[in-house]
Amino acid sequence: MGTLLNINNLKTHFFSSGRTIRALDGVSFHIEEGEVFGLVGETGCGKSVTALSILRLIPFPPGKIINGEILFRGRNLLSLQEDEMRSIRGQEISMIFQEPMTSLNPVFRIGDQMMEVIMLHQKLNRSRAFEKALEMLQRVHIPDADRVVKQYPHQLSGGMRQRVMIAMELSCHPFLLIADEPTTALDVTIQAQILRLIKEIKKELQTSILLITHDLGVIAEMCDRVAVMYAGSIVEEAKVEEIFEEPKHPYTQGLWGAIPRVDQEKEALVVIPGMVPDLSQPPTGCKFHPRCPYRFDPCDQKKPPLFPLSPGHLVSCYLYEEGKSHE
Ligand code: SF4
Numbered sequence: 001m002g003t004l005l006n007i008n009n010l011k012t013h014f015f016s017s018g019r020t021i022r023a024l025d026g027v028s029f030h031i032e033e034g035e036v037f038g039l040v041g042e043t044g045c046g047k048s049v050t051a052l053s054i055l056r057l058i059p060f061p062p063g064k065i066i067n068g069e070i071l072f073r074g075r076n077l078l079s080l081q082e083d084e085m086r087s088i089r090g091q092e093i094s095m096i097f098q099e100p101m102t103s104l105n106p107v108f109r110i111g112d113q114m115m116e117v118i119m120l121h122q123k124l125n126r127s128r129a130f131e132k133a134l135e136m137l138q139r140v141h142i143p144d145a146d147r148v149v150k151q152y153p154h155q156l157s158g159g160m161r162q163r164v165m166i167a168m169e170l171s172c173h174p175f176l177l178i179a180d181e182p183t184t185a186l187d188v189t190i191q192a193q194i195l196r197l198i199k200e201i202k203k204e205l206q207t208s209i210l211l212i213t214h215d216l217g218v219i220a221e222m223c224d225r226v227a228v229m230y231a232g233s234i235v236e237e238a239k240v241e242e243i244f245e246e247p248k249h250p251y252t253q254g255l256w257g258a259i260p261r262v263d264q265e266k267e268a269l270v271v272i273p274g275m276v277p278d279l280s281q282p283p284t285g286c287k288f289h290p291r292c293p294y295r296f297d298p299c300d301q302k303k304p305p306l307f308p309l310s311p312g313h314l315v316s317c318y319l320y321e322e323g324k325s326h327e
Helices: 046-054 084-089 110-122 126-138 156-171 188-205 216-223 240-245 250-257
Strands: 005-016 019-032 034-039 063-070 092-097 176-180 208-213 225-230 233-239 307-310 313-315
Touching: 005 046, 005 208, 019 034, 019 046, 019 063, 019 208, 019 233, 019 250, 019 307, 034 216, 046 063, 046 176, 046 208, 092 156, 110 156, 126 156, 156 188, 176 188, 188 216, 208 216, 216 240, 225 240, 225 250, 233 240, 233 250
Parallel strands: 034 208, 034 225, 092 176, 176 208
Antiparallel strands: 005 019, 005 063, 225 233, 233 313, 307 313
16 A cells, blocks of 8 residues: 555635635645545635645636645646646546535436546447446446436435436546545435445445545544644644544644533533634634634744654644643
8 A cells, every 4th residue: 555645735825806815725644545534624624625626626716726746646736737637537536526416417317427427538438338337326326227327317316416426436446536525415314325335435446535524423434544624724633543532733622522422411512712714814823823722922923833743643733842741
């Protein structure tokens, strides 16, 4: 197993009405082959912008990747020509979205949409592409795939549409699947089925997954490692067991404290005071400092780097600078 994706100091900004919105402000992380890596954080923290930056789908204007490196299988995606990028999208890196209707075309039958992707990337003829589409629908446990292949998206339930999207995105056996809130729009029982399906397919195809969610339960259930994002930066990264056992960054502790626990029903949930900052005028230094109960001298002056706590556990907080007390 090696490193599949390595992102270094990625900065994606949006320029609008004379303002610069620093949506990603120096994001770095890597994903190993066959790994499920989670990105978690509140709405607007930069999770989806990270995914769109990897695929170079940031709309320009107003958005632009202004700095960084996205090394995928050894190649920097930011230096590729657009036609090279087009062949990577869908074939080597695929993406499933929260609402499959945004990706499925309502006026084409499911089979035709799947066949188009398969013929484009795998260079198969129509009849082979049809067989492949059918095979993929069966693989994601769609009952009566022969009928579904001839249907339109609106004739399917939300859960079935998400299965179709997974089948379509996996039909070219990508090295990396980006799943952006893949279960948020589904009800709880269907959510569980879709997560089980993603897990099963990942095991079968050995696809690496970048799983984006605000749901800590999904992270705990699915991921090997996780990075917590706040206001366009990663504030903590660790193995899932480690971060759930001992979250270190004050923001991670706040997020974790906000999870209702059935074994502690009398304890009040933690509320993080204040608001998520305006990314066109972010706070100086540590962006969490206006909300942090532990802030001290350097916090509002200089952005804390990611300090290593143990192998693979990194925290962007001055409390963990060498020589500081950690309690
Ligand atoms: Fe709080 Fe300072 Fe750590 Fe930021 S760097 S999280 S303000 S203690």
